[in-house]
Amino acid sequence: MENLSAFVSQPSILLQNISLENEMRTSNKPPKLLRIEDYPSWADKFETYVQALNYDTWNAVEEEYIIPKKENGKNYILSQIVDADKDSFLKEKKILNLFQQSIKAEIFQLLQHNGSCYSIWQALLNKDRGNPDMRKSKIALLKKEFDIFTQVKGESFSKLIKRYCYLVNEMKRLKIDKPEYEYIDKLANALPEEWGTFILIQQSNPIAYARLILASFIEKLEAHDLELKKK
Structure with a gap:
């Protein structure tokens, strides 16, 4: 019988009706968030996945970084970013890419954020908690x-x-x-x-x-x- 005791000592919830692919993510696929109710367990898996790829990249979620914009409101591209800012810019882009792969489009549309990884992460947390x-x-x-x-x-x-x-x-x-x-x-x-x-x-x-x-x-x-x- 599957040992379930480990789940009760962790903050994350026990997922039900989740596909094997989502539960046992592969090295090139981040875990999927298909329902906001699954956020607590997904958040733990997503954090572990990102940190395993590149631990320092997780800073983009813990510390807010706003991608600089031109006067016309469009984002700068990497070649236009000053060297001192490139590391933060790349981390931000990497996490944004993972968010886009991981979070179901319908959930993303309901989040209130300013476009930064930090604000997206906080919006997910607030959505999960509810009013x-x-x-x-x-x-x-x-x-x-x-x-x-x-x-x-x-x-x-x-x-x-x-x-x-x-x-x-x-x-x-x-x-x-x-x-x-x-x-x-x-x-x-x-x-x-x-x-x-x-x-x-x-x-x-x-x-x-x-x-x-x-x-x-x-x-x-x-x-x-x-x-x-x-x-």
């Missing part, structure tokens, strides 16, 4: 989903874990803080009745159980699920 009212509503919805989380009829163990990891990562992304034991107890209570004995065994050692983190608890569940499948 304060939307953010407040989403936080309330996630809290409610957590409170009522349980297994759906006919749902497999692996799908239950995926759904739970997605929920937890969304909560962490929006800074909904809960102690680790609450995440563990909620998942334990969501498991079907046949898991009751296994959960009781885990809880029979209160000290060890209290020291568990969600990632290690999920690993234990996955190992037990494998044992059940062998029978």
Whole structure:
């Protein structure tokens, strides 16, 4: 079974329904952002991809650089840029090119930016966060989903874990803080009745159980699920 525990210890969310090519990008293709909802996970992959190509190039995203324009409003070309400015100019152009390859056109059209890589990156972040009212509503919805989380009829163990990891990562992304034991107890209570004995065994050692983190608890569940499948 695919080990999902690593996802819950990362800020990025667990992607669902994403193509293998987008998930396992090749060296000459940056990761694709096809939905704004996928921004957190895409942002991590995009940053890693750019830094792996040329770490210094990432400066174009972290520090704003405005490509100089002529009096008629058109951009200068490289041959017209002074030597001291060429490095920043090239970094900016490289990131802009990667943005154009990575971000779906429909998403790009909705971004409010001034054309710089820095402003595009910030616009994506703002688009993902939404306005304060939307953010407040989403936080309330996630809290409610957590409170009522349980297994759906006919749902497999692996799908239950995926759904739970997605929920937890969304909560962490929006800074909904809960102690680790609450995440563990909620998942334990969501498991079907046949898991009751296994959960009781885990809880029979209160000290060890209290020291568990969600990632290690999920690993234990996955190992037990494998044992059940062998029978």
